[in-house]
Amino acid sequence: GEEHYNCISALHKSMRGSDENASLYWLARMLEGGEDPLYVARRLVRFASEDIGLADPLALTQAVVAYQGCHFIGMPECEVILAQCVVYFARAPKSVEVYRAYGNVKECLRMHTGPLPPVPLHLRNAPTRLMKNLGYGKGYKYNPMYKEPVEQDYLPEDLKGTDFFKEQKT
Numbered sequence: 289g290e291e292h293y294n295c296i297s298a299l300h301k302s303m304r305g306s307d308e309n310a311s312l313y314w315l316a317r318m319l320e321g322g323e324d325p326l327y328v329a330r331r332l333v334r335f336a337s338e339d340i341g342l343a344d345p346l347a348l349t350q351a352v353v354a355y356q357g358c359h360f361i362g363m364p365e366c367e368v369i370l371a372q373c374v375v376y377f378a379r380a381p382k383s384v385e386v387y388r389a390y391g392n393v394k395e396c397l398r399m400h401t402g403p404l405p406p407v408p409l410h411l412r413n414a415p416t417r418l419m420k421n422l423g424y425g426k427g428y429k430y431n432p433m434y435k436e437p438v439e440q441d442y443l444p445e446d447l448k449g450t451d452f453f454k455e456q457k458t
Contacts, residue, residue: 292323296331299374304339308378315374316367325366329355332373343383350376385453392452405444 295318302310318328329351336351354373358366397404414424429438441448 295321295323296328299328300331300335300339303335303374303377304382306378306382308375311374311378312371315370319363319367319370325358325363325370326355328370329358329373332370332377335377338387339382339384340377340380341383341386343381347377347380389452396447396450396452405446408441408444410440411442 295314299311299314299318302314315328319325333348333351333355336347340347350373354369357369360366361369409423410425410427412419412424414420419425429440431438443450
């Protein structure tokens with residue numbers, strides 16, 4: 289019932305707060321109470337990107353591997369896999385930068401009125417002669433062919449200068 293959601297919330301908040309002891313407690317309470325270890329593992333995958341993000345890009349790998357390990361061996365053997373992952377997450381640095389930036393992009397899309405802006409011609413592939421004649425791909429600079437990053441716009445004209453990492457949702 290409700291305790292299921294209360295415990296997963298407590299686990300998330302304990303890891304977010306870098307409290308490894310409380311994190312282990314809430315994990316054990318869930319597993320010893322009969323919680324599906326794959327449910328916990330799925331929540332850890334989400335946590336890896338939402339709360340740790342780019343502060344430790346290996347966190348997502350840890351979570352996916354923990355999920356796979358739980359899937360392979362099940363309970364009770366997988367409890368230590370989840371415990372290791374939970375402690376890793378509690379100790380990991382945290383960043384919500386990507387989570388917030390993606391939220392800003394979603395907000396931008398929701399608030400847009402009218403048709404969405406078209407993909408700039410230079411970013412479109414031109415698999416046919418007609419598309420090439422229409423200007424698809426014209427002027428695109430293939431970055432790997434340059435020693436330095438190239439100056440090139442990748443957003444639609446209406447969004448030039450937008451930085452979703454700095455924009456605040458209203």
